[in-house]
Amino acid sequence: MALSSRASIQTFLASALVALWFAARAQGQAAGAEALYSGAPVQDFAPGLATGDFVKSLTGTPPAANPSGSGGQLRLLNxxxxxxxxxxxxxxxxINFNPCGQNILHTHxxxxxxxxxxxxxxxxxxxxxxxxxxxxxxxxxxxxxxxFPQGLMHFQQEIGNAPAVLVSAFNNENPGVVPIPATTFQFPPEIIAVAFGQTSVNSVNAFFANLPANLAQGSLSPGGICQTIFSKNYAAPGPPAPAVPTSPGSGYRKLLSGEELPGEFTGPKEVLSLHFDPGMLISGGGDVLS
Known part of the structure; x- marks a missing residue:
């Protein structure tokens, strides 16, 4: 047999093997999708559904698996x-928030x-x-x-001291939820103590015993608004440092760095503190004007 004929046959066989591999891979993916979704991808919808199955109340009484704490109620359809x-x-x-209610830290x-x-x-x-x-x-x-990007830790909280309603959509019929407090404390307390710099396992157990149900209930600040980073006074005491520019007028502004913020502060690494006196005006450029 001529060398050119052998080369042609080898090329044909190699191409056929590659084509068969891709066909088998596609068939396996289709089978996996069919097992996961109870229907082949070419179908319009899952088999066995009646016309009435395409409508379901989102505001009715949720199943027991849906969170319902003192901070409100979450209803999920998946x-x-x-x-x-x-x-x-x-x-x-x-999500129906009670005043100051919080959908606690979690991921999908x-x-x-x-x-x-x-x-x-x-x-x-x-x-x-x-x-x-x-x-x-x-x-x-x-x-x-x-x-909220996939997999990132996030939260939602009502902060106006009034009921709130929020609707969320997901790009997966089973988005999953990992509540950070509850899942963290599924680990042995000895592991958690090391991770959080605790020396006593008892302190970890005591903290876990006080975890609230989701949705959690926040508290009010003395001003009658929900207790968040925006309702606390994070201004360092005293006048601003000389290096902070100010304009003649009433009041002053100060940029607080992470070192000047209280240890409980978990927000942005820098906060602009504005100290208003009566009649004071902040210009568009941030200067303090009388």
Whole structure:
């Protein structure tokens, strides 16, 4: 047989093997998807659904698995209780906050979350995975939308001392939820004590015993607003340092660094402290004017 013929046959066999490998891989992926979603990807929806199965109340009494603490109530519709979303890659949640209620620190390992504030004032935040572990805090009002990237720790809290309603959508029919306090304390107290710099296992156990149910209830500051980083006085006492520029007028401003902030402060690494006297005005450039 000529060398050119042998080369052609070898090329054909190699191409056929590659094609067979890709075909087998695609078939395996389809089988995995079919097992996961109870239906082949080419179907419009999961098999066995009746017309009425495509509608479900989000405001009705939630199943026992949905969180309902003193801070409010969370209702989640996912593949477990709303079969219509199986294979569609979506889920939805409704959060009814009591005044100062908080959806405690948690993550969604399998989904990105996008949230819409229907009513009330809601403080939201998440920490990214960059080298500085930056905290992203925002205050949301009715009509505002925010996003929590997949897998990042985040929270939502009502801060206007009034009820609030928030709706969240997920790009996975089973987004999963990892509540940070509860899951952390599933580890042996000896492990947790080392991680948090505690010398006593008893102190860890005592802390765990006081964990609130989600949604947790926040507290009010003396001014009658919900106790958050925005309702506390983080200003260092005394006049500003000479290096901080001020303009003639009433009051002053001071940029506080992380070293000047109380140990309990977990917000941004720098805070601008504004000290208002009667009639004082802050210009657009940040100068103190009388």
């Amino acid at each position: 593949a477990n209780n709303f079969p219509a979303v199986m294979g569609q890659g979506v889920a939805i949640a409704l 390992p399998r989904a990105t979350e996008i949230s819409y504030v229907v009513s009330g004032k809601v403080l939201v935040g998440f920490v990214d995975t960059g080298a500085n572990l930056t905290l992203h805090l925002n205050v949301m009002n009715p009509g505002d939308v925010t996003l």
